[in-house]
Ligand SMILES: Nc1ncnc2c1ncn2[C@@H]1O[C@H](COP(=O)(O)OP(=O)(O)OP(=O)(O)O)[C@@H](O)[C@H]1O
């Protein structure tokens with residue numbers, strides 16, 4: 096029943112230096128961790144510590160890195176649809192309807208494609224909005240459409256860079272639930288960058304806390320709580336407090 | 352509906368007041384008729400050229416020239432813009448030529464073009480095409496070059512093939528800019544056809560203006576100018592409406 100794929104991602108001693116005329120910036124310095132099949136991993140860390148850069152390396156957009164990033168054992172060299180991406184801005188094309196955005200570039204025959212789109216829209220709770228333009232739906236709906244666009248390509252792994260960062264608190268809260276449902280349903284491997292520790296504890300199997308300048312792994316938390324999680328439970332609160340403490344350490348003198 | 356009335360009221364208030372003042376001054380005998388005939392006289396002149404059919408003939412001649420000039424100008428400008436947009440080599444070759452073209456005002460071209468192509472339709476169409484080509488080219492190229500890098504990233508992530516990338520991302524994102532170029536160029540076409548007809552030829556609105564001047568028919572002159580203005584505004588509004596229709600997705 097391999098309707099959805101889920102890959103293993105190994106990040107092995109990865110470093111990335113940006114060279115400009117004036118200076119060199121070491122954005123990532125020897126980061127290693129493995130993301131298991133079907134696992135939900137969150138990455139948190141101080142602003143500018145290289146989270147986006149790490150995701151862009153996995154996407155294959157940023158090249159020339161040291162170390163290895165292996166997806167199902169194969170080194171990542173360029174972008175590809177085996178990795179789905181959800182950007183912070185939904186990045187739907189405004190001149191295409193939600194449906195057309197989902198279908199963009201897919202070569203499946205029309206009937207099959209329409210069925211898949213229908214199913215996918217249902218899964219992200221957008222039934223009936225396929226013919227709407229992005230500007231006609233809310234921010235949360237756009238972000239769900241953007242998740243659908245990534246998932247319809249059945250990626251091995253889904254990469255999310257602060258996917259809910261641009262949403263208001265309430266929408267964000269609801270979207271965390273949606274994301275949880277989608278993940279529980281698909282069991283696609285997911286890596287999400289976030290600034291929201293509660294969000295990370297709510298969704299993740301493990302949380303990778305990064306240190307800043309240069310970016311290193313500071314700690315990895317395993318969250319042993321069943322889904323759906325209760326944000327008010329004592330265990331949840333304990334995990335949250337621990338991650339906050341670790342995050343404080345990694346931020347050091349900075350203010351959160 | 353009420354909003355619409357207020358809108359048109361706002362738009363028309365200054366011209367209407369000016370015309371009323373002008374009519375009053377004429378009635379009081381404060382302006383010479385030959386220099387500036389009264390609005391009513393201009394209106395009669397307008398009715399006359401409508402009735403004797405000369406306006407229709409001149410207008411159709413000018414409109415036909417604008418149509419063909421636009422077709423050529425848009426065709427060439429758009430094609431060159433696309434080619435330059437997609438290839439730096441073509442851009443390096445074409446850009447300087449367009450730059451030279453645009454530095455020399457349309458009026459400076461007219462004598463040479465008349466020398467080469469005479470005073471008939473051909474030279475008018477060439478002059479208009481030149482006026483149209485430049486804004487269309489610049490906006491097409493600009494629209495393509497200004498494509499959001501985030502969309503380029505997206506198409507990499509989605510592994511879009513070249514054709515899908517061009518037709519679904521590059522072209523639609525450039526289209527609004529290209530269309531503004533089109534609007535600019537239709538204005539340019541309309542102003543340059545009148546200029547071209549005035550500087551050589553025996554037909555068209557521009558020639559009719561010249562003719563009215565030669566006979567000191569200032570009322571007809573003003574009537575013709577009003578017609579030119581109204582038609583120009585009409586063109587622009589039609590294009591504006593079209594723009595709103597085509598780019599519905601843009602509206603907030
Ligand atoms: N293309 C680039 N050229 C040069 N330096 C870059 C480039 N991209 C990122 N950097 C640098 O790399 C570092 C990490 O940037 P990155 O965007 O990955 O941080 P981040 O953790 O995602 O930050 P934020 O939480 O604010 O999104 C920063 O110091 C940034 O200035």
Ligand SMILES: [Mg+2]
Pocket residue numbers: 146147148256
């Ligand atoms: Mg970032």
